[in-house]
Amino acid sequence: MVVFGGNKVGQVVAGIGGNGLGQILAAVATALLFHLFSGPGPALPPEADQEDRDEDDFAGDSESSDSTADGKVFPVTIRWRNITCSLSDKSSKSVRFLLKNVSGEAKPGRLLAIMGPSGSGKTTLLNVLAGQMMASPRVHLSGLLEVNGKPSSNKAYKFAYVRQEDLFFSQLTVREMLSLAAELQRPEIPSMEERDEYVNTLLFKLGLVSCADTRIGDAKVRGISGGEKKRLSLACELIASPSVIFADEPTTGLDAFQAEKVMETLRQLAQDGHSVICSIQWTGLDRTGPN
Numbered sequence: 001m002v003v004f005g006g007n008k009v010g011q012v013v014a015g016i017g018g019n020g021l022g023q024i025l026a027a028v029a030t031a032l033l034f035h036l037f038s039g040p041g042p043a044l045p046p047e048a049d050q051e052d053r054d055e056d057d058f059a060g061d062s063e064s065s066d067s068t069a070d071g072k073v074f075p076v077t078i079r080w081r082n083i084t085c086s087l088s089d090k091s092s093k094s095v096r097f098l099l100k101n102v103s104g105e106a107k108p109g110r111l112l113a114i115m116g117p118s119g120s121g122k123t124t125l126l127n128v129l130a131g132q133m134m135a136s137p138r139v140h141l142s143g144l145l146e147v148n149g150k151p152s153s154n155k156a157y158k159f160a161y162v163r164q165e166d167l168f169f170s171q172l173t174v175r176e177m178l179s180l181a182a183e184l185q186r187p188e189i190p191s192m193e194e195r196d197e198y199v200n201t202l203l204f205k206l207g208l209v210s211c212a213d214t215r216i217g218d219a220k221v222r223g224i225s226g227g228e229k230k231r232l233s234l235a236c237e238l239i240a241s242p243s244v245i246f247a248d249e250p251t252t253g254l255d256a257f258q259a260e261k262v263m264e265t266l267r268q269l270a271q272d273g274h275s276v277i278c279s280i281q282w283t284g285l286d287r288t289g290p291n
């Protein structure tokens with residue numbers, strides 16, 4: 001059990017819409033910018049508090065490569081100790097803790113679910129772990145973050161971050177969206193045929209074959225389901241061969257069937273060797289809770 005800003009949180013191991021060329025170009029630029037800025041952001045400064053470092057527990061080494069020579073996922077273990085994040089308010093001279101002494105570990109082959117009610121700090125923790133905290137003089141961060149046994153540094157590993165909001169070209173089909181994403185992110189794939197084959201593999205892996213030629217859609221034009229959108233987000237992120245996958249509330253807003261399919265996909269990605277960390281909003285209505 002860890003504590004987030006005062007709330008108890010259980011840890012379980014367990015579009016861009018629009019029409020027209022102008023908007024497509026704008027969206028391509030947005031996608032490129034998104035990927036430029038979605039690399040590891042400001043990392044948690046390695047803290048002096050390294051007493052409880054136990055390097056023997058780490059199987060990985062410090063290589064920063066993201067996939068092994070045979071195309072397998074490069075294994076990355078992340079460990080965090082006593083992460084504290086606070087917000088200071090100069091006018092009222094008060095400090096608000098968003099995270100307080102949070103510790104944990106994510107390993108390759110495991111799916112880690114961070115559970116808690118709304119506002120308990122789940123997104124904040126994912127942002128800290130992914131080095132995506134917004135730089136602000138009001139935000140104070142402390143604690144220890146290790147990647148494969150070494151204090152984390154920028155660009156230490158490749159990660160995917162599936163956020164709560166999905167960003168897509170609503171007019172494209174699922175296949176077209178993946179093909180475009182592959183063209184932007186994997187320019188080394190030489191021919192269209194090979195790219196098509198790569199996209200087909202992704203469609204199969206993410207269970208998107210049946211909706212491959214359906215438009216993504218948006219609020220105005222009905223397209224693929226919410227669960228399919230979430231799995232398409234995962235597929236787009238997988239193109240970059242990440243070692244670690246962060247997914248912020250991937251099941252929120254989905255019905256039980258779609259939520260189960262998304263979680264099954266994440267479980268499968270963990271089995272493929274990715275370290276998967278997701279947040280789940282836990283309302284407490286389910287008395288059984290995380291186990």
Ligand SMILES: Nc1ncnc2c1ncn2[C@@H]1O[C@H](COP(=O)(O)OP(=O)(O)OP(=O)(O)O)[C@@H](O)[C@H]1O
Nearest residue numbers: 087098116117118119120121122123124125249281
């Ligand atoms: N930069 C910030 N400035 C002010 N408050 C912030 C900031 N970042 C987070 N918070 C606050 O910290 C708390 C935790 O936010 P966070 O988004 O991490 O929670 P969460 O558990 O992911 O919530 P939800 O399930 O609703 O998405 C919230 O009360 C939020 O308003």
